[in-house]
Amino acid sequence: MKLGVLMSDFRTGSDVLDRLSAEKLGIIFVGNGIYHATVKEGGKTSPILEKSATYYVLTEDLESRGFTSANVDSRIKPVTYNDMVDLIFNEYEKFIWI
Amino acid sequence: MGKLTIGCFASLVGSVSLDFTVKLAEAAVKKGHKVDLWVSGNATMLSKKGQRAFKDYSALQKTINGLLETGNFQMTACEACAEARGYHKEDTMEGCKRFSMDWYLASCFSADRVLHIGGD
Amino acid sequence: MATKRLCFVIRTLPYKIEGSRLAMTHAIASQTVEIYLEDGDLVEASVCFIADGVLNCLKNQAAMKHYGITSIEQHLKNSLLLDMKVMICKEDLEKFGISEDTIVKDAEDLGGETVAQIVPYSEIQKEMEAVDHLLFC
Numbered sequence: 001m002k003l004g005v006l007m008s009d010f011r012t013g014s015d016v017l018d019r020l021s022a023e024k025l026g027i028i029f030v031g032n033g034i035y036h037a038t039v040k041e042g043g044k045t046s047p048i049l050e051k052s053a054t055y056y057v058l059t060e061d062l063e064s065r066g067f068t069s070a071n072v073d074s075r076i077k078p079v080t081y082n083d084m085v086d087l088i089f090n091e092y093e094k095f096i097w098i
Numbered sequence: 099m100g101k102l103t104i105g106c107f108a109s110l111v112g113s114v115s116l117d118f119t120v121k122l123a124e125a126a127v128k129k130g131h132k133v134d135l136w137v138s139g140n141a142t143m144l145s146k147k148g149q150r151a152f153k154d155y156s157a158l159q160k161t162i163n164g165l166l167e168t169g170n171f172q173m174t175a176c177e178a179c180a181e182a183r184g185y186h187k188e189d190t191m192e193g194c195k196r197f198s199m200d201w202y203l204a205s206c207f208s209a210d211r212v213l214h215i216g217g218d
Numbered sequence: 219m220a221t222k223r224l225c226f227v228i229r230t231l232p233y234k235i236e237g238s239r240l241a242m243t244h245a246i247a248s249q250t251v252e253i254y255l256e257d258g259d260l261v262e263a264s265v266c267f268i269a270d271g272v273l274n275c276l277k278n279q280a281a282m283k284h285y286g287i288t289s290i291e292q293h294l295k296n297s298l299l300l301d302m303k304v305m306i307c308k309e310d311l312e313k314f315g316i317s318e319d320t321i322v323k324d325a326e327d328l329g330g331e332t333v334a335q336i337v338p339y340s341e342i343q344k345e346m347e348a349v350d351h352l353l354f355c
Contacts, residue, residue, distance in 0.1 A: 207259065
């Protein structure tokens with residue numbers, strides 16, 4: 001399946017994400033999920049970024065929390081709401097919100 | 099152009115997940131897609147009329163009114179969730195509907211994409 | 219004539235938030251969805267419990283006694299009574315040290331015949347791949 005995961009939290013949901021597999025997996029960090037894209041806890045990047053997936057982060061939610069695209073890990077592509085609509089209709093077939 | 103059905107349980111005040119939902123719906127409608135928004139649980143309050151905007155709380159009514167005017171967006175509230183919160187039919191925002199939960203499943207039936215935001 | 223399959227995946231704990239309750243009540247609403255559809259069209263809902271969500275399946279929930287509300291246990295039984303497909307993740311039950319005899323597996327006391335399936339996560343992954351839409355709660 002082509003699965004898009006909207007990761008909206010920082011402290012919960014990783015256990016669910018760890019086990020998910022998909023032929024094509026996209027992880028979109030939104031809400032407090034953006035900390036996975038920006039924070040290095042104990043000097044380490046989020047373990048979520050080790051999955052075999054394409055990563056995105058919602059720019060608006062980054063900015064709301066005091067970050068910019070310059071703070072984002074290089075594996076992650078910043079996207080707007082417009083871009084998200086295209087991801088939803090063109091890139092992935094099923095979506096889940098964690 | 100496609101149809102996106104979004105279901106949301108998150109509250110209008112106390113969570114920004116509903117803000118996300120409305121902004122995504124707005125972006126999709128602007129691109130020419132149709133959007134059905136199902137508000138259930140605490141999200142039901144988004145469809146209540148007479149919301150007053152304060153700087154410390156999410157205020158989405160204006161955006162919702164604009165979306166409803168496009169004709170490519172409909173918002174339906176869970177009737178039981180509304181009644182349980184003391185919000186009755188006459189309190190419903192103009193242009194919004196109230197139905198039982200099976201309405202949402204029927205909307206999913208005809209949707210190209212479904213995004214379900216299961217609550218905070 | 220078409221059938222669309224929806225899978226509600228419950229991953230959250232019961233009672234503090236409404237997620238698992240609403241997942242169950244929405245899934246059960248698939249029984250009456252035909253009124254909105256063309257003749258012959260159907261929506262089939264399944265429910266999977268994973269991660270913390272498996273704790274919704276414990277027996278002897280006294281939610282009616284203490285909160286005055288229907289327990290998730292009762293909703294689970296109702297869904298089985300309606301012959302809905304219910305899957306519970308075996309590894310997650312084991313992780314919490316929950317034995318099969320302490321969870322709701324059937325609605326026999328209500329006259330139901332369908333039983334909940336306790337399956338490895340890989341089976342739940344297959345279900346998620348097979349359905350048309352996923353609804354995580």
